[in-house]
Amino acid sequence: MAIYRNIQMTFWTDAKVSDEFTPEDRYFYLYLVTNPHTNLCGCYEIGKKQVSWETGYSIDTIEKLIDRFEKKHQVIKFSEETKEILLINWHKYNWTESEKFKKPLLKEIEAIKCPEFREYLRKIYNGEHTVSIRYRYRMDTTVTDTVTDTVTDTVTDKGIEHKYGEYKNVLLTDDELEKLKDEFQDYEDRIERLSSYVASTGKSYKNHYATIRNWARRDKVIEKPKSDTDDFLSMIERNALKGDTYGEDGKTSGTM
Secondary structure, rough: OOOEEEEEEEHHOHHHHHHHHHHHHHHHHHHHHHHHOOOOEEEOOOOOOHHHHOOOOOOHHHHHHHHHHHOOOOOEEEEEEEEEEEEEHHHHHHHHOOOHHHHHHHHHHHOOHHHHHHHHHHHHOOOOOEOOOOOOOEEEEEOOOOOOOOOOOOOEEOOEEEEEOOOEEEEEEHHHHHHHHHHOOOOHHHHHHHHHHHHHHHHOOOOHHHHHHHHOOOOOOOOOOOOHHHHHHHHHHHHHHHEEEEEEOOOOOOOO
């Protein structure tokens, strides 16, 4: 457990903080990363009433701040069910390879109640997860054990991805899934189509959300809309199969 937190002075000159954070955003984020409930793994349990009492904000204001930090700034995740906050970029600047650090760190990860948060941090711990850190500034943490090793990880411009499809190989963020639901009534079928294709061909795609949308646009080009002429010819063909013929007046007459 850390005994105190150090924030680099670059926090105040960071472009995102300067351009996007309101004064209350800055205060709230400093609270999130320095409050006494923080731990080694960067995911801790705390209720909104507790946050309200410690910050001096009303519960309504706290709810709005959490929503803004999740959806706009994308630096935290909050579980209403387990009352846990996950600091998305905590691990990048606070985890080390020291064995003295890793043992208690893993213990904290396994104690996380939210399955999504626990699995997310497990994968980072095991070096299996690609993460997104849209907001970066250095934050040093002093812990009880002095450590000097550093952790390296791969970052992309995507958020936390979840596995979908029968073969669990279609990766989508929560935001991407919601967009697919809004755009396609058959979004589940489209996810399954990509899942089966990737599993059978072994092909990989940088962005599965973009792939599903590209396939949808391609399908629209391939599908030729029927014209009135097409419908008329189809009717003639069907009637011909039944034994009907068309006279000069356009009326049908059965075959003799």
